[in-house]
Amino acid sequence: MHTPIEPRPVVIIGGGISGLTAAYRLTRASIPVHLVESSDQLGGLGMGGEIGGVEIERFYHCVMPTDEHLLPLLNELGLADTIRWQQTTMGMNVDGRRFPFNSAMDLLRFTPLRFAHRIRFGAVSLLLRRLGRGQDLDNTRTEDWLRSVYGPTVWQRMLKPLFGAKFGDAFGEVPARYLYQRLGRESNVAIRGYPEGTYRAIVDRMRTAIETGGGRILRGVSVQHVALDGDGARVRLGTGAEIAAQSVISTVPIPLLHKLADERLRSALPRVQLDYQGVVNAVFLLDRPLDGHYWAPVINCDTEFDGVVEMSALTGTERFGGRSLVYVMHYCGRDSALFAEPEADIAHRWKAQLRSLYPDRLTDAGAVEYVKVFKAPFVEPIPTLGYHERIPAVRVGDTNVFLATTAQIYPDVTSWNSSVGLADRVVREVIDNRDSARRRVVAHA
Ligand SMILES: Cc1cc2nc3c(=O)[nH]c(=O)nc-3n(C[C@H](O)[C@H](O)[C@H](O)COP(=O)(O)OP(=O)(O)OC[C@H]3O[C@@H](n4cnc5c(N)ncnc54)[C@H](O)[C@@H]3O)c2cc1C
Incomplete structure (x- = not known):
C-alpha cells in the first residue's frame, strides 16, 4: 500500500510567547509544526514559578489596555474575559523617602x-x-x-x-x-490587567490549541544544531534526533542562534552588534501590603534593586491567601558580578534592603514570609543610535530560516504584545514563502 509522505514541518525554536503564537497560527493554517522548548515549562520569560506554595510568574507581568496584538489573540482563545482589569497607582522612593506619584x-x-x-x-x-x-x-x-x-x-x-x-x-x-x-x-495608563488563572492559563490554552490542531510540542528538549539543507534545514535535538524541516522559526536571542547555526547559516545571519540586558529579580511573599502602588521606582535609597512592583495591588491578595506579592528588580548584564552571585545570597541581602525601605510596614522579621530570586540572561536588547536601519529582517537571506526575536521589536518595548505582533508577521512571511515555492513547483511540472 502506498503511504503518503508526511510534509516536512516548520520547526520553531523556543516555546515563549513568540514560539507559541507562531505555532498556534501555523497549526490554524494546517501547516505541520514542531515546537521545541529546552525548559520543562512553556512560557519563556512569562514562565511560572512557585513561592510559599502559591503559583506566580517568575518575573512580574501585566497586560496593558493598549496591547493591540495580544488582546485580539486572547479574544480568539476565548480568554479576553478572564483578564481582570484594575486601576493601579505609582509611587516613587527617593533618598529613602516614599511618595505617591499619580x-x-x-x-x-x-x-x-x-x-x-x-x-x-x-x-x-x-x-x-x-x-x-x-x-x-x-x-x-x-x-x-x-x-x-x-x-x-x-x-x-x-x-x-x-x-x-x-x-x-x-x-x-x-x-x-x-x-x-x-x-x-x-503614559497615563493606570489601568492594567492580569489573567485569572495566571499567565499559565494563557500558555495552557495555547498548548491545547496547538496540540489539538495537530502541532507537536517537545518540552525539556533543546535544539543543538541547525544546518541548512537544500531548500530547508536539518535541526538536531539534544536527544540526538534530527528533524528535516521545511522552514525554521527561531525565537531565541540572535547570539544563541549563532551558536546553534552551521557555518552556512551563520554567515547568512544578520551581523548586528547587540548587547543584551539581563535581570535579577526577587519575589517576596509578605503577610501585609506595602504602599499599594503597582510600580515604585527606587532612586538613591541604598538598595541594589531599582524598583518595587507590588503585584497584589493588581491581582488582589485572595490567590495568595490574603498575603501580598512583591517583586524587586535590577537589570544588569549576564556577565556582571551580581548576576553571577548565588540566588540565596542575593535573597538574603535584598530582604534586608526591602525592610529598610519600608521600616514602618515591615516592622517585624516575620512580615517577609518567603523570598526567591530568579534571573534571566537575555531580557532586552540594548538598541544603539540608528538601530532602526539595522533591525534584522524576518527572513535570513534567501534561506528558509526566519527570525522572531526581541532584537526585532524596536522601537516598541519588548512585551508579550509586541512578540505576538512580530510572530504574526513572521508567520505571514513563512506562509507566503511556502505558497510561492509551491507555485514554482507547479509551474515547473
Ligand atoms: C522582569 C520582566 C518583566 C516583564 N514585564 C512584562 C510585562 O509586564 N508585560 C509584558 O507583556 N511583558 C513583560 N516582559 C517581557 C516579556 O516577558 C518578553 O518580551 C517576552 O516573554 C519575550 O518572549 P519570547 O518568546 O520572544 O522570548 P522568551 O520568553 O525568552 O522565550 C524564548 C524561549 O526559547 C527557549 N530556548 C532558548 N534556547 C533554546 C534552545 N536551544 N532550544 C529550545 N528552546 C530554547 C527558552 O527556554 C525560552 O523559553 C517582562 C520581562 C521581564 C524579564
Missing part, C-alpha cells in the same frame, strides 16, 4: 525636586509626545533629547535613574525613540 498635586508635593523643576517636569511630561513628533529620535541620544527638554537637573536627578534602570549606564546612549515609544504604551 496626580498634579502629588507632583507639587514631590520635594526631591525644587519647585521650579517640579513645574517643568509636569509641563514637559504632558507635552513630551508632541515635542518628539517629527524629530529624528532614532539618531538622537536619549540623554541629549531629555536634557534639552527637561533641563540638566531633572535629567540627572529623576529621569536618568527612573528610565535608566533598564539599561544602566547605556541608557543615555539609547535612541530617544525607544523612550518616546514607551511613553506611548504606558
